[in-house]
Amino acid sequence: IRMVRNNLLLGMALAIGVLWWFLRKFRATLIVALSIPLCLFAAFLVMNAAGRTLNIISLAGLAFATGMVLDAAIVVLENIFRQREAGRSGNDASERGTVQVWGALLASTATTIAIFMPVVFLKDEAGQLFSDLAITISAAVAASLLVAVTVLPCAAANWIKGEAIEDIHREWWRWTTNHIMKWTDTARKRWTWIAVLTVAPFVLVMLLKPAADYLPEGKQNWISGFMIAPPGLGVETSKRELMGVIDKRLEKHMNGEHPLQLDNYYMGSSPGFGTFIGGKASDPDQVEELIGVFNSEILTGIPDTLGFASRAPLFGGIRGGRQINLDLQADSFESLLTAGRAGFFKVMEVLPGSNVRPLPGLELAEPELRLVPDDRRIAEVGWNRSRMATIVRALGDGAFLGEYFDGNRRYNVVMRAEQWFTPEELASVPVATPSGEIQTIGELAQLVRTAGPTQIRRVDRKRTLTLAITPPAELAIEEALDIVREQVLPDVYAALPQDGTIKLRGTAEALDEALKSMSGSFGLAIVILYLLISALFRSFKDSLLVIMTIPMATVGGIISLRLVDLALTANGGQQMDLLTMIGFVILLGLVVNNAILLVYRARDAEREGMSRRDAVESAVRLRLRPILMSTMTSIFGMLPLMLIPGSGSELYRGMAAVIVGGMLVSTLFTLVLLPSLLRMNEERKMVMVPSTRTA
Known part of the structure; x- marks a missing residue:
């Protein structure tokens, strides 16, 4: 909790710092920054009314919202500044500046909130975990719209009356606008940009998409071990010959003789289950080293036993954490034992570092x-x-x-x-x-x-032997499943009788269900966006232009996730788990905001009588600054969640990486793609005016 709170405060400081760099005015920066405490307070009220608690997930939601709640305020203040630059008075500039962008702000806020609907209604574990985040961000973003159109115009009219209004980055905006218009100046250039920026994302997604995982393992400060004992070993004998030996081996890890120390540990034994052990590391940073000691020293060297240890999973109670259950079923239990032994040793061969526990054991004892x-x-x-x-x-x-x-x-x-x-x-x-x-x-x-066998196990009323496989932390569940299907199952099928069957359950079954659910949620989110933008724009064509910017955001999210995974390779990497996948759904509602601003302004300019080219140029020139300001404040507000490690960071780090990378890539290329789309058939719209010169 403390770390997430610190990330929240650091994100606020970074977002405000970026804001000041763009505005270079203390009062203007303070006015926009005022949105943060007001919106967070509103989020607290909604959470309290909904009966939610303040936890890691809800705090992470507030941290995500830190930069997002500034978007509406930035757009309003920037437009008010533009009205002041045009020479209007404080009150007139505040009123006119707010009214001009009200429609675009309503559309962008509505899409951001609506995108959370599929997340809230997810029935699996990821939906349950992140309903707090959805409620928190939705409440904060809704409050940001109210603050931007009520509090901010009043504050701007009264606090910056006599302040000189000058944009020190004006030349840079003009230079960028001119180059964007130059890059999209001919039909050939426009069609090239459209082809590259719509086709390339799909190709890159197919090439770079990481393997899917279920839920993060977590960085718990607990070690969990298990020993498969000799057949028929009683509890008393287990205490004397197994637990007694392990107890002596652990003495040096408790009395300070060994550099790797434990605070405490426990052991137990159960007929038909085996001997289990757990311990808490004195130093959380030494957990991986202690696991290595357990596997190489503590749980080895005892005749007729097989032991292994791993970090205790954060979601161990949810479908077994990262456990793949290979259920072997047949009428003959002797055949099941033969197939089970074949599968056990094959898994140990093709998945080194994995833990495999047969239920019941592989011996008739x-x-x-x-x-x-x-x-x-x-x-x-x-x-x-x-x-x-x-x-x-x-x-x-x-x-x-x-x-x-x-x-x-x-x-x-x-x-x-x-x-x-x-x-x-x-x-x-x-x-x-x-x-x-x-x-x-x-x-x-x-x-x-x-x-x-030590116990009779039945699944769906059929005699069953289960191999409970826990892959290494650095291996995604989807990759492990592919290896099991391609290399393990053929050997097991060969050892089974004709009436034998194999079923993948546990996390394998849960992952299949979750991927179907997430695919449906992603598709539903796009449909919601399209229909909502169509209703707000009253144009199916314009809403389609906005939706076409989404593939670039997806590519950006995947590239960012790959980079974070590469940077964290030594610590197990960053998998594309269900929590990270929710980041792609959230990303949809964020990246369309910039496109909405551009399309809305371009259509307004056309209605005012401008030509297609002039309307697009006006939209890019007037909306470039607020787009970059809102994007950079959002990105810098989320950077601490992505970059700063710590306990619990694995829950939201992947999501932050997806959103940051997606917003960055989408913003850069949307500024080229949308002008290309908006200027399609521009030549047909041009009207030749006959010369009026006289001799």
Whole structure:
């Protein structure tokens, strides 16, 4: 919480610093900066009314909103400044400057808020986690529009009355506008830009798209270990021969003799589960080193055991964290064991560094007594296998016969035979047959002593052996799944009988569901944007022009994510998990704002009588400064979330990288793509005016 709060404050300082660099006026900067506390206060009120708490996610939402809430204020103040530069009075400039951009601001704010609807209604874990973020940003952005059209014009009219209005960057804006118009001056240039900036993003996305992951592992200060014990090892023996040895090995990590120290640790053992161990590192930065010590020293060297340790997952309770469950199913459990062993060793070979836990174990270790019915003898006494099965249940836990209602409550009626203690006693239990004879169980069935699994596991009512695979942190779940499908499953299928099946569950199943959900949310977000902009512009064509800027933002987000992943390779990298994918949905609502400003201004200028070329040039010249100001304040406001490491940063770092990279790339190329789109068929709009010269 403290780190996110510091990132929030640093983001505010950076955003205000960027604002001052553009304006170079203390009062004007202060007026715009006033939006931040007002909007954040409004977000707090909405969170309180919605019953939400202040946590890492909601604080990250406030940090994301820091730069975003300045957008509307920047556009309004910049237009007021432009009116003042034209010589209007303070009150007149404030009123006219606000009215001129009101429509564009309403459209951009509505799209930003509407884009969160798919996120809020996501039913999976990512939607539940980030509903706080959606509510926080939506409330802050909605408040920013109200502040920009009410508080800011009043403050501008009264606080900067006598202040000299001069844009020191005017020449730079003019130079940039001239070059943009020059780059799009001919139909050939325009069509080239349109082709490159619409086709290239799709190609780059296909080439650069990272493999998908489920949820971040997190940087918890906990180590979790597990040991597969020898078959049939009891709890007391496990305490003495396993836990006792591990306890002695951990002494030096508790008394200060070893540089890698633990604050505390725990151990436990359970029949059919194995021995488990966990510990808390004294220094959070030494967790990875301690995991290496656990795997190379603490959990090794004990005969007939296999141990492994890893960092405890942050979302361990959600579908097993990053766990892929390979469910092997067949009628013959012996065949399952053979296939399970083949799969176990193949996974260890092709996925080095992964943890594999068989459920149940790969050995038949528990004593088991089987009753094999003698069908001929059963038929001779007038019974069948079904009746014999009922008798056997009565000899065990009991056979359910029905219910008895005494007028007040219902009771289960269970038939249970006299308790027996040895197989010989079971074989000599007498039963009365329909023919009136007395037969023993041993005469009707053969008792076979054998060994069986430590537990009977069924999935969908089928006998199942599960290989629970936890891939290394640096390997995305999607990549691990591809390796399992291509290299592990063929060997397992070869060892299974004809009736055998394999199903991928756990995180594998959850990831497939989540990717479908996110794809639907992304598509729904684009549809919402298109329809909303069409309604606000009253033009399907203009809204299509705005939507065409989205692919460039997607490419920017992926490139930024790749760079962050490369920079963090030593620390496990940055995967494209579900939380990062939500960043692409949020990005949609942000990148269209600049396009809305340009299209809205260009159409206004055309309605005022300007030619197509002059209207586009006017839109670029008048909106270039607010576009760059709002983009840079938003980017710098989010930079701390992307660049500063710390506990919990893995939750929002990928999202910040996507939004920062997407906004930067989209802004740069939108300034070329949109003028090219707006100037299409420009030559047809030109009207030749006949000469009026006289001789």
